[in-house]
Structure formats: C-alpha cells, structure tokens
Amino acid sequence: MSATAVITEATPAAWPVPPSQTRTVARLHSVTKRYGQTTALDKFSLELKAGEVVALLGPNGAGKTTAVRLLLGLISPDSGTVRVLGRDPRDADARTRIGAMLQVSRVPEMLRVREHIDLFRSYYPNPLPAADVIRIARLEGFADQMFGKLSGGQKQRALFGLALCGNPDLIFLDEPTVGMDIETRRALWDEVRALSAASKTVLLTTHYLEEADMLAHRIVVINKGGLLCEGTSTEIKHRVSGRRIRCITQLDREFLATLPSVADVQQDREAVVILAEHPEAVVREMLLRDETLHGLEVSAAALEDAFLALTSDAPATQA
Amino acid sequence: MATNAIAVSAARPLSLGYYVHIFGKETQYEFVKMLRTKAFSLSVLGFPIMFYLLFGSSNRHNMFARYLMPSYSCMGVVSACLFGIGMGIAMERAQGWLELKQASPMPRFAYLTAKTLSCAAFALVIVAALLVLGITLGGVTLTATEALKLAGVILAGSLPFTAMGLLVALLVPANAGPGVINLIYLPMSFASGFWMPVQYLPHWLRVITPALPTYHLAQIALNIFGYAQPGSMLIHWEALAGFTLFMLGAAWILFTRAEARS
Numbered sequence: 239m240s241a242t243a244v245i246t247e248a249t250p251a252a253w254p255v256p257p258s259q260t261r262t263v264a265r266l267h268s269v270t271k272r273y274g275q276t277t278a279l280d281k282f283s284l285e286l287k288a289g290e291v292v293a294l295l296g297p298n299g300a301g302k303t304t305a306v307r308l309l310l311g312l313i314s315p316d317s318g319t320v321r322v323l324g325r326d327p328r329d330a331d332a333r334t335r336i337g338a339m340l341q342v343s344r345v346p347e348m349l350r351v352r353e354h355i356d357l358f359r360s361y362y363p364n365p366l367p368a369a370d371v372i373r374i375a376r377l378e379g380f381a382d383q384m385f386g387k388l389s390g391g392q393k394q395r396a397l398f399g400l401a402l403c404g405n406p407d408l409i410f411l412d413e414p415t416v417g418m419d420i421e422t423r424r425a426l427w428d429e430v431r432a433l434s435a436a437s438k439t440v441l442l443t444t445h446y447l448e449e450a451d452m453l454a455h456r457i458v459v460i461n462k463g464g465l466l467c468e469g470t471s472t473e474i475k476h477r478v479s480g481r482r483i484r485c486i487t488q489l490d491r492e493f494l495a496t497l498p499s500v501a502d503v504q505q506d507r508e509a510v511v512i513l514a515e516h517p518e519a520v521v522r523e524m525l526l527r528d529e530t531l532h533g534l535e536v537s538a539a540a541l542e543d544a545f546l547a548l549t550s551d552a553p554a555t556q557a
Numbered sequence: 558m559a560t561n562a563i564a565v566s567a568a569r570p571l572s573l574g575y576y577v578h579i580f581g582k583e584t585q586y587e588f589v590k591m592l593r594t595k596a597f598s599l600s601v602l603g604f605p606i607m608f609y610l611l612f613g614s615s616n617r618h619n620m621f622a623r624y625l626m627p628s629y630s631c632m633g634v635v636s637a638c639l640f641g642i643g644m645g646i647a648m649e650r651a652q653g654w655l656e657l658k659q660a661s662p663m664p665r666f667a668y669l670t671a672k673t674l675s676c677a678a679f680a681l682v683i684v685a686a687l688l689v690l691g692i693t694l695g696g697v698t699l700t701a702t703e704a705l706k707l708a709g710v711i712l713a714g715s716l717p718f719t720a721m722g723l724l725v726a727l728l729v730p731a732n733a734g735p736g737v738i739n740l741i742y743l744p745m746s747f748a749s750g751f752w753m754p755v756q757y758l759p760h761w762l763r764v765i766t767p768a769l770p771t772y773h774l775a776q777i778a779l780n781i782f783g784y785a786q787p788g789s790m791l792i793h794w795e796a797l798a799g800f801t802l803f804m805l806g807a808a809w810i811l812f813t814r815a816e817a818r819s
Contacts, residue, residue, distance in 0.1 A: 307656075311660075330662050330664065333660065333662040338657065338660040338661070340653060340656060340660065341653060343652045343653055344652040344653075344654065346590055346649070346654060348593035348594050349589065349590050349593075353589070356582065356586075357582050357583065360578055360579050360582040361661045361663045362661075362662060363571060404662070
C-alpha cells in the first residue's frame with residue numbers, strides 16, 4: 239500500500255489516472271526475427287496499452303525473450319516494426335522511461351546492492367530516490383551486501399529494484415520469479431500489482447500459468463514464435479475449456495481427436511486424457527463404440543490443461 | 558541530496574550535467590569494482606611490484622634498477638588494459654549484464670570510457686609504486702620531469718591496449734579469456750624488452766620485435782631514461798597510433814556484424 243503511494247507521488251503526471259485502456263504504449267507489428275535457421279518470432283504482433291499488465295506466456299523457446307529484447311531495442315527485427323512510447327526503441331531517449339529486468343546469469347559481484355542502485359539511478363533524468371527503490375523492491379537487510387553474497391531470490395529482487403531506478407512508465411520483466419521461493423514470489427507479485435495500481439504498464443514473461451493468472455489483465459500465449467491466443471485468464475480458460483475426460487479405452491487416439499468438440503488427446507500411461515468442450519457427447523460416442531471402456535473420470539479442466547492443449551502440436555488446437 | 562539536485566536539473570532535454578554525472582558514477586564504480594576484484598587487482602598491481610622487488614632491488618645502483626622502472630610500468634598498463642577491458646567486457650557480455658546496461662539509457666561510450674579510465678588509473682598506481690620503489694630500494698635518481706613524462710606516456714599507452722582489449726573481448730570466449738590473454742601478453746612482453754633490453758634477446762626474436770605494439774610503447778617509455786634503441790621516437794608513436802586504429806577498426810567491424818546477427 240505504501241509502495242503504491244510512493245510511486246504515485248513520484249510519477250511526473252505522465253499518465254492520466256485511472257489508466258486509459260486506449261493508448262498504445264508499445265507495439266510489435268508483424269515482427270519476424272530469425273537466428274540463423276531458427277525462427278524465433280514469426281509475424282508476431284503485440285500491443286501494450288497504457289496501464290495494463292500483460293503476461294507473455296509460453297514454454298521455453300517460444301520467443302518470449304526475443305519479444306522483450308525487440309521491445310528494448312537490443313535487437314532489430316528482420317521484418318515488421320517495433321514502436322515503444324512512440325519511438326524506435328533503439329532511440330536512447332525512449333529508454334529513460336523504461337525499466338527492464340532481464341535474465342542475467344551473473345551480476346558484477348564486487349559492488350554492493352546500494353552501489354548498483356546508485357549507479358543505475360544516475361542513468362535516468364528523473365530517478366526514484368534510492369530509499370524508495372530499496373523499500374519497494376524489499377531490499378532492506380541486504381542493501382549493503384556485495385551482490386555476490388546474495389541468494390538467488392535476493393538477486394532477483396535486486397534486479398527488480400534496478401528496473402525501478404528510473405521511475406519508469408513501462409516495465410519489462412523477463413521471467414522475474416525464476417529462482418524465487420514461494421514467499422518471495424508472492425511478494426514480487428504484490429509489487430507488480432502496486433506498479434499496476436500506479437498505472438505503470440508492465441509486460442512480464444513467464445512460463446508459470448499461476449503467475450500470469452494472478453497478475454495479468456491480459457495473457458498472450460505464444461509458442462514457436464507465433465501467437466496462439468490472447469485474452470483475460472478467464473477467456474483463455476474458456477478457449478480450450480470444457481472438461482477433461484480420462485478413461486481406459488481401446489479406441490484409437492486419432493479417431494478420438496475427430497470426435498466433436500475435442501481439443502486435445504493425450505496418452506497418460508494406460509489411459510487417454512481428452513479435453514473437450516462438450517464431454518457428454520464425446521463420452522456417449524465412446525461408450526457406444528467401446529464396451530470395454532472403463533475407469534471413466536470427467537473433471538473440470540485446469541488452466542494447466544488449457545495451456546498444454548494450446549501449446550501442444552495437436553491439430554485441433556490451431557487457433 | 559546532491560544527486561537529486563543534479564537529476565532534477567537534468568530534466569529533459571538531457572543536459573551536460575546529466576552526462577558528466579553518468580560518466581563520473583560509472584568510472585567511480587568501475588574502479589571500485591576492479592579494486593575489489595582481487596583476482597584482477599592483486600595480479601595487475603602485484604606482478605610489476607613483485608618483479609621490481611626481486612630484480613630491481615637486486616640490481617641496486619646499476620642500469621637495471623633504472624631500466625626496469627619504465628619497462629615494468631609498460632607491463633602494468635598492458636596487463637591492466639588487456640585483463641581489465643578484455644576480460645571485463647567479455648565476462649559482462651557473456652553473463653547478460655552488458656545487455657541489461659544496454660537496455661538502460663546509459664550511453665555506450667560511458668561504459669567504455671569508465672573501463673578505460675579505471676585501467677589507466679591502475680596503470681598510474683603502478684607507475685607511482687615503481688617510482689617509489691626505484692628511488693628507495695633501487696637507488697635510482699630521476700627528475701620530476703622524467704617521472705611526469707613516464708606517467709604521461711603510460712596514460713597514452715592505455716589507449717592502444719584498451720583498443721586491443723576491446724578486440725580480445727569480442728573474439729575470445731569469456732571462459733577462455735585469462736588463458737588466451739596470458740598466451741598473448743606474456744610472450745609479447747618478453748619479446749618487447751619489458752624484462753631485459755631487446756639487444757640481449759635471441760636474434761630470431763629480435764626479428765619479430767618491431768611488429769609488436771608493446772615494443773613501440775616500451776621504446777617511448779625507455780627513451781625518457783635514455784635506454785631506447787637509437788632512432789626517432791616518431792616512428793614508435795606512429796606505430797602505436799596505427800595499431801590503435803587497426804584494433805578499433807577490427808573491433809568495430811566485429812561488433813557491428815555481431816549486432817546485425819543478433
């Protein structure tokens with residue numbers, strides 16, 4: 239709560255509060271990016287509106303980090319356009335209003351957390367006071383320690399603090415909670431919510447569904463460099479929703495995939511697991527065709543199932 | 558308080574004060590970081606000082622006590638730049654730290670300048686230490702002008718080897734860094750007269766000596782004390798300038814190619 243107040247005070251009235259949901263802050267438009275033979279992003283488009291928290295969700299290698307690096311101007315697209323705060327992100331001027339938390343394997347270890355903060359604050363024309371950075375990122379207690387002495391979770395918090403140094407309007411968090419225990423992760427979620435309440439725009443990448451579900455106004459699911467679907471977490475769940483049928487059957491998996499409303503068919507040891515919008519129709523059909531069918535269970539699909547269905551290669555999942 | 562005042566006064570458009578402040582902070586923390594990294598500071602400061610204690614003081618009152626002051630100073634600046642710049646940048650690049658800095662509004666030039674100035678500062682500390690050791694333990698007499706000239710030459714010498722460090726950082730994988738740099742730097746410093754005058758080197762080695770940038774730096778530094786090979790100093794300055802441009806050019810080409818690929 240206090241964190242929210244601080245950020246709001248320090249915001250140089252850049253955004254109207256409450257956040258307007260119409261203004262586009264950052265945009266990838268039909269961007270393609272290749273690394274040698276592999277295509278990291280393929281005609282991918284993404285828009286961030288002022289004040290929203292967007293989660294870019296996908297498995298490893300889906301192209302999440304590539305999207306962030308493009309938006310930060312660290313790399314250029316092979317085709318398509320990237321605009322951030324109305325500018326080319328390679329323009330240093332745009333960066334004064336952006337904060338970034340990237341996946342860094344090692345931070346220079348022989349500087350204290352406080353010194354790193356002091357240095358990063360110097361990069362920005364209107365930095366957040368160091369005491370506020372320390373409070374918001376919850377660095378009290380280890381601000382005077384050398385970076386090399388910190389635990390994994392503390393390092394992530396310190397990197398989060400560095401992303402806030404410039405009092406940015408737009409914040410990129412690339413896999414922010416990797417290496418954090420549950421308690422620290424929840425604390426970081428609170429901080430992201432506080433940023434959101436202060437009408438900052440946040441893009442976070444994650445492969446934790448729970449995280450996207452808890453934080454984001456909008457979830458963008460990507461895999462293999464392409465958009466699978468986007469919407470609120472409720473919409474995403476609906477998209478592949480329906481229910482989960484688990485049973486032991488002699489029916490062919492390929493045949494099961496052709497049944498009406500089936501989104502995904504997976505083998506789970508001796509049983510098959512089917513995701514279907516209308517499980518009643520599917521079960522009726524299966525029972526008619528296979529008298530040996532047994533061990534039948536029908537349950538509500540978790541977001542986890544939705545995600546697996548979306549990112550698997552099953553033809554039925556094509557968006 | 559002070560930083561706040563600067564930050565406020567630097568509100569758009571970004572003023573000179575804003576840039577001066579960044580360069581100052583970046584250099585300050587770069588130097589502190591290098592100093593606290595014992596693997597770097599102990600070896601870069603320690604080796605020239607230790608060798609002078611061994612070979613300088615044992616040659617008290619003869620030419621070597623005097624000779625080794627400028628030659629070990631050269632060794633200091635070359636190792637500070639190759640390890641500080643070459644290793645420093647290669648590691649920060651491999652670890653993703655450089656990318657985080659590039660995502661911030663930090664001017665790229667500030668990063669390089671801070672590293673160069675910090676390495677030059679290390680080199681000056683080495684020069685000061687060697688001068689003190691030379692006067693006290695080596696029984697060397699020298700004028701203030703000679704001391705200042707040596708400091709100036711060593712400062713100038715930090716530029717070509719910063720450029721070389723930059724190229725090394727772009728070429729050599731971070732984990733192979735220390736080994737590769739030692740393989741370049743140790744033979745090069747031996748063949749350039751850092752350890753003994755070049756006329757005592759085996760003939761086959763003396764053939765390649767003029768091709769080494771370290772040789773040209775050593776000649777300019779030794780000339781202050783009257784130990785240079787006969788001939789004009791201009792050619793050595795030209796050689797260093799050419800070497801610097803070549804290294805920077807090669808680094809630039811590699812860097813832009815890496816950027817285009819990324």
